[in-house]
Amino acid sequence: MNIIGSYLLTAAAEAGAAHAEAEGGFGLNLDIFETNIINLAILVGVLFYFGKGLLTNILTERKAGIATEIQAAEKSAKEAAAALSEAQQKLTQAQAEAQRIRKTAEENAQLAKESILAQALKDVEQMKQMAANDLTTETERAIADLRQQVVAKALQKVESQLRQQVDGNAEQKLLDRSITLLGSEA
Incomplete structure (x- = not known):
């Protein structure tokens, strides 16, 4: 009822102010018909009744x-x-x-590192072995070449000494004896 009362007082004050202006002064108009207080009261009552719902x-x-929004x-x-x-x-x-x-x-990298190192050591050992084998082979080949050279020089020397020491007659006897020996073996 406070709302309605304040509306009524406001309407009455406005009506009084309008009347006071018309008469040339300030005052409160309490004439119910002139201020339309009844119409305002009905309007406020209808609004309150229908507007409330x-x-x-x-x-x-x-x-x-x-x-709903809070729950969401x-x-x-x-x-x-x-x-x-x-x-x-x-x-x-x-x-x-x-x-x-x-x-x-990290474990795989460590294993790979160890494997690579082991393989590298193995490869180094194989290279050393191959180098030793190559050296031995080269040494044996060099020794064989030297032997062949020594034998060839010795044969040349013996041949040259035989030519100097053996005369034509002795050479013929030696050839005959060699042929005889070869013939008896065959």
């Missing part, structure tokens, strides 16, 4: 909408918190997996 419905719908926001917040928790868990798992992969890679 409409206003109540609007406020109820607005309240329900706000409650709370649900979204819970879903976001769950998604964050899941993402953190996945991050932890991914970090653990990355650590495991790094450790495995």
